[in-house]
Amino acid sequence: MYHIAVRWNVKPEHRQDFIDAAQKDGREAGAAEPGTLRFELIVDESDPNVFYLNEGYADIDAFNQHAELEPFKTFFAAVEPYAELTDWLIKGNTVIDPQA
Secondary structure (H helix, E strand, O other): OOOEEEEEEEEEEEHHHHHHHHHHHHHHHHHHOOOOEEEEEEEEEOOOOOOEEEEEEEHHHHHHHHHHHHHHHHHHHOOOOEEEEEEEEEEEEEEOOOOO
16 A cells, blocks of 8 residues: 655634634545545644544555546645645555464
8 A cells, every 4th residue: 555644734713714624625536536545634632733644555646646636636726825835754555474
């Protein structure tokens, strides 16, 4: 599985807007993209205006396809005025334990 995790800083007055946009992106990607396997929105325990998106894809090609489709583009257009992607925390593949 190919994983990405990103950190977002969101203006306090737009927290719910961000949550709504992220969850819509996740629902639409999960419904229309068979390569989208995981889409989790996580709020930071010490700062309610920091969010993490933790996503899993069948492979990097599935992620690249996701990034070209409408839900992804709509999400970025919606949150651009009030949210900043500050860090790519993870970009990589699961290491499979063949003995597990």
